[in-house]
Amino acid sequence: MSTLRFHAIKESLNRKPIEIEEKERRSAMFGSNVFNETAMRQYLTKAAYNSVMDAIKNGSKIDRSVADHISTGMKEWALSKGATHYTHWFQPLTGATAEKHDAFFETIGGGLAIEKFGGGQLVQQEPDASSFPNGGIRNTFEARGYTAWDPTSPAFIYDTTLCIPTVFVSYTGEALDYKTPLLRALQAVDHAAVAVCKYFDKNVKKVNASLGWEQEYFLIDSALANARPDIVLTGRTLLGHSPAKGQQLDDHYFGTIPNRAMQYMKDLETECMLLGIPVKTRHNEVAPNQFELAPIYDEANLAVDHNSLLMDVMDKIADRHNFKVLFHEKPFAGVNGSGKHNNWSLSTDTGVNLLGPGKTPMSNLQFLTFFINTIKAVYDNEELLRAAIASASNDHRLGANEAPPAIISVFIGEQLTNVLNELEHVTNGKLSPEEKTDLKLNVVGKIPDVLLDNTDRNRTSPFAFTGNKFEFRAVGSTANCANPMTVLNAIVAKQLTEFKTEVDALIDKKDMKKDDAIFNILREYIKKSKHILFEGNGYGEAWEKEAKKRGLSNNKTTPEALKAKVSKKAINLYGDLGIMNKVEVEARYEIEVEEYVLRIQIEGRVLGDIARNHIVPTAVKYQNVLIENVKGLKEIYGADFKKLAKEQLNLIEEISRHIEAINSNVTTMTNERKKANKIENANKKAEAYCNKVKPLFDKIRYHSDKLELLVDDELWPLVKYRELLFTK
Ligand code: ADP
Numbered sequence: 001m002s003t004l005r006f007h008a009i010k011e012s013l014n015r016k017p018i019e020i021e022e023k024e025r026r027s028a029m030f031g032s033n034v035f036n037e038t039a040m041r042q043y044l045t046k047a048a049y050n051s052v053m054d055a056i057k058n059g060s061k062i063d064r065s066v067a068d069h070i071s072t073g074m075k076e077w078a079l080s081k082g083a084t085h086y087t088h089w090f091q092p093l094t095g096a097t098a099e100k101h102d103a104f105f106e107t108i109g110g111g112l113a114i115e116k117f118g119g120g121q122l123v124q125q126e127p128d129a130s131s132f133p134n135g136g137i138r139n140t141f142e143a144r145g146y147t148a149w150d151p152t153s154p155a156f157i158y159d160t161t162l163c164i165p166t167v168f169v170s171y172t173g174e175a176l177d178y179k180t181p182l183l184r185a186l187q188a189v190d191h192a193a194v195a196v197c198k199y200f201d202k203n204v205k206k207v208n209a210s211l212g213w214e215q216e217y218f219l220i221d222s223a224l225a226n227a228r229p230d231i232v233l234t235g236r237t238l239l240g241h242s243p244a245k246g247q248q249l250d251d252h253y254f255g256t257i258p259n260r261a262m263q264y265m266k267d268l269e270t271e272c273m274l275l276g277i278p279v280k281t282r283h284n285e286v287a288p289n290q291f292e293l294a295p296i297y298d299e300a301n302l303a304v305d306h307n308s309l310l311m312d313v314m315d316k317i318a319d320r321h322n323f324k325v326l327f328h329e330k331p332f333a334g335v336n337g338s339g340k341h342n343n344w345s346l347s348t349d350t351g352v353n354l355l356g357p358g359k360t361p362m363s364n365l366q367f368l369t370f371f372i373n374t375i376k377a378v379y380d381n382e383e384l385l386r387a388a389i390a391s392a393s394n395d396h397r398l399g400a401n402e403a404p405p406a407i408i409s410v411f412i413g414e415q416l417t418n419v420l421n422e423l424e425h426v427t428n429g430k431l432s433p434e435e436k437t438d439l440k441l442n443v444v445g446k447i448p449d450v451l452l453d454n455t456d457r458n459r460t461s462p463f464a465f466t467g468n469k470f471e472f473r474a475v476g477s478t479a480n481c482a483n484p485m486t487v488l489n490a491i492v493a494k495q496l497t498e499f500k501t502e503v504d505a506l507i508d509k510k511d512m513k514k515d516d517a518i519f520n521i522l523r524e525y526i527k528k529s530k531h532i533l534f535e536g537n538g539y540g541e542a543w544e545k546e547a548k549k550r551g552l553s554n555n556k557t558t559p560e561a562l563k564a565k566v567s568k569k570a571i572n573l574y575g576d577l578g579i580m581n582k583v584e585v586e587a588r589y590e591i592e593v594e595e596y597v598l599r600i601q602i603e604g605r606v607l608g609d610i611a612r613n614h615i616v617p618t619a620v621k622y623q624n625v626l627i628e629n630v631k632g633l634k635e636i637y638g639a640d641f642k643k644l645a646k647e648q649l650n651l652i653e654e655i656s657r658h659i660e661a662i663n664s665n666v667t668t669m670t671n672e673r674k675k676a677n678k679i680e681n682a683n684k685k686a687e688a689y690c691n692k693v694k695p696l697f698d699k700i701r702y703h704s705d706k707l708e709l710l711v712d713d714e715l716w717p718l719v720k721y722r723e724l725l726f727t728k
Pocket residue numbers: 210211212213214294295296297298341343344345346353466468469
């Protein structure tokens with residue numbers, strides 16, 4: 001066994017769980033490191049407090065003079081908690097979070113120093129931003145961007161740093177991060193939804209989008225993970241034969257959480273409590289060493305920040321417990337991958353969940369309005385939604401028989417399917433009083449406030465209605481939720497705006513009653529968008545054929561899927577809603593295409609290295625052992641040796657065949673990479689990486705995995721799947 005593998009296994013076997021004691025009740029800990037309402041009441045002047053609350057609730061601007069008061073209060077609070085530094089915390093387009101820490105400490109001459117944090121430092125900062133991706137928006141000579149405080153997401157203390165959530169924009173105003181377009185999309189859906197709500201309740205002033213994510217991940221012993229160059233450099237295994245036991249016994253899902261993992265989770269949850277991330281559930285997932293963590297849902301912007309923060313915190317706490325967290329969508333072949341379901345809904349400031357059926361026919365009509373408009377929005381923009389979840393790593397999941405396919409469809413369950421079928425046949429034009437009574441009593445009025453499908457649902461659907469929310473299930477586990485949330489809220493905003501225009505037109509021009517008009521438009525929407533509704537098995541081949549007939553897209557790879565991001569339709573959508581201009585949209589597209597290329601390029605290089613430097617030499621070593629053995633047999637048995645050495649001779653030849661195949665495929669892969677690198681056009685280059693380079697990974701892997709089965713375990717250099725996945 002290679003010394004690295006030997007020591008890694010030994011180290012992992014000797015691990016003791018780090019027992020975590022929970023000293024305090026979670027409710028008492030919750031949010032104590034967050035500058036939340038309670039802390040603000042204590043540390044801010046009345047005027048400063050009101051100004052922040054007004055910014056949060058109504059999006060009003062904070063006056064610069066008030067900002068000075070706020071920063072002073074925030075600093076006092078942070079110092080009382082032991083903070084020494086502050087940072088503007090933002091989400092650049094790398095997908096990770098970024099921060100640059102500055103000390104509060106400042107000298108004031110005469111050998112004296114104070115802690116200082118002014119309004120200016122709170123509100124705006126100028127990080128040296130030249131090395132963040134910008135898709136060509138900022139030329140490097142004017143490599144300036146600035147971060148600006150987002151008061152809707154509260155400041156928090158992590159470790160000893162006060163973190164201030166911010167947006168990141170260029171000096172010319174273009175968004176350079178994930179948060180800016182998200183905030184704009186949330187504002188758009190707020191305005192559009194409030195206008196529609198007024199048909200039902202004049203008191204509604206604000207509509208919030210909510211998000212409840214479910215984060216899946218793997219926990220691998222850090223010594224074992226570090227002994228695998230592919231995991232270290234790419235976050236996944238590029239090689240490795242499936243273990244004799246995988247997930248076929250289904251004994252991991254919801255099983256007892258192994259103690260070491262349990263202690264990790266306890267530690268993590270404590271940190272989440274302090275940071276105000278309301279984590280609620282934890283359980284084992286389908287694959288061995290795979291787990292899931294989910295919070296109580298929150299306002300979407302805050303929930304997105306919480307998820308980004310959580311992923312950071314998970315990494316840091318894992319270090320303490322000698323684990324490595326794998327967020328990759330498919331870290332192990334033959335074992336289930338990870339996703340991040342995005343549960344989404346809209347709710348009013350009057351406390352109504354717009355995607356929850358109500359108790360009266362009128363509230364149900366409101367529910368149906370938002371429900372059907374969402375379906376129509378998804379139908380009209382299915383390709384854009386698909387593009388929002390495209391990444392090199394998520395390509396391994398979508399359509400790979402374990403996650404939703406690359407075809408976007410909507411599952412609504414039998415009860416609501418029946419309701420839509422009835423509504424589809426509503427009379428065109430004005431409704432007679434009898435018809436309306438019948439509709440209200442027997443169709444709309446019959447929707448129960450708890451839907452059956454809440455429990456009994458189709459897990460193969462990428463976009464499922466689950467009783468009082470939609471669940472976007474195709475989001476990848478590594479994704480920043482801001483991306484899919486921006487798209488979803490944007491398309492619904494656009495749809496609701498159109499709906500309002502169409503209903504108003506019927507009321508004004510055709511002199512229709514409000515609910516007649518609503519029924520009429522909803523009927524049209526059901527007719528137009530029912531092709532997106534699918535209740536069957538989304539994993540089946542039959543669905544691919546059926547979806548094609550229905551005209552739905554099936555963009556299986558990232559380069560193919562991303563094109564929808566820069567379609568005329570997408571550019572108009574974002575432009576009309578004021579979410580992104582053409583430059584911003586194109587820049588993002590460019591960044592994502594480039595990121596795709598880089599990921600595949602790195603994987604290709606790592607795979608080539610491991611195959612040539614680890615696998616082939618090991619195979620040769622073992623082959624030499626066999627050759628020695630054959631030589632010895634010949635020496636002892638003379639001419640009879642062939643009978644005795646038959647299997648060894650076969651093995652020697654088989655090993656040679658695999659070595660040959662690995663070498664030739666690595667050479668081909670390297671050549672294809674070189675060819676791809678010469679392509680100027682970004683998308684064509686990505687396509688070359690996708691269609692010419694990547695397919696060779698499987699070939700190389702196939703032969704290497706065969707060798708893993710043939711070669712003496714003692715010689716094998718890489719930590720094996722059974723060791724990675726079953727160490728507790
Ligand atoms: P699973 O998909 O694992 O069976 P659930 O469907 O119960 O789990 O998912 C629950 C998730 O949905 C939680 O994160 C929860 O906070 C979230 N959720 C519940 N209601 C809403 C809502 N109105 N808006 C957004 N998310 C919600």
